[in-house]
């Protein structure tokens with residue numbers, strides 16, 4: 689019985705899959721979805737945060753409360769939505785004491801993320817330096833307390849425009865935005881809105897991968913079965929092999 693060429697073809701299949709998948713993830717053709725899953729209206733919610741601005745009596749100021757980050761309202765030009773100026777922290781952030789927000793999604797589901805969009809504009813003007821500057825994007829796939837891994841650090845320009853930051857698709861049940869600097873103020877850090885979008889992989893690409901993986905699994909199973917068959921044959925041969933007959937005698941069938 690000849691040895692089948694399964695191992696070689698399995699390896700080639702694996703290489704083929706890697707060759708297909710790697711460029712897909714490396715060349716960044718993966719689109720971001722159109723639905724902002726951080727938006728309160730889509731089930732996004734703030735699960736924890738470092739601080740929000742308090743008045744002199746220690747009361748939360750609704751116009752600066754943290755939920756303003758996901759209310760879908762933006763300060764645009766001279767227009768400020770009523771009671772939604774953006775989020776303001778209680779203190780200025782630093783590397784040692786960053787200000788942060790943790791966002792969860794509808795039904796606490798884990799999502800595959802692709803893009804975050806920051807609108808830094810609040811009711812305060814940019815020149816007083818309170819708007820967000822550097823932030824780290826971190827994700828947890830387990831609990832709101834982590835462990836968190838850092839996806840990347842991003843720089844937000846001190847301009848009145850929404851700024852999108854794309855990254856390699858990453859799973860997240862909770863997203864922590866860790867703000868380490870503003871644009872110079874020693875009072876607080878502010879942001880207008882945070883939007884988060886999922887990675888969209890074309891169905892045809894997924895279907896193709898599933899078919900290839902199923903084929904590869906089939907080949908590996910056949911290879912395993914062949915190995916087992918060979919081992920059984922060898923055991924059988926060892927058990928049934930007769931010792932060599934002594935010299936000078938003849939075996940059966942002397943015709």
Ligand SMILES: [Ca+2]
Nearest residue numbers: 756761880881
């Ligand atoms: Ca807002």
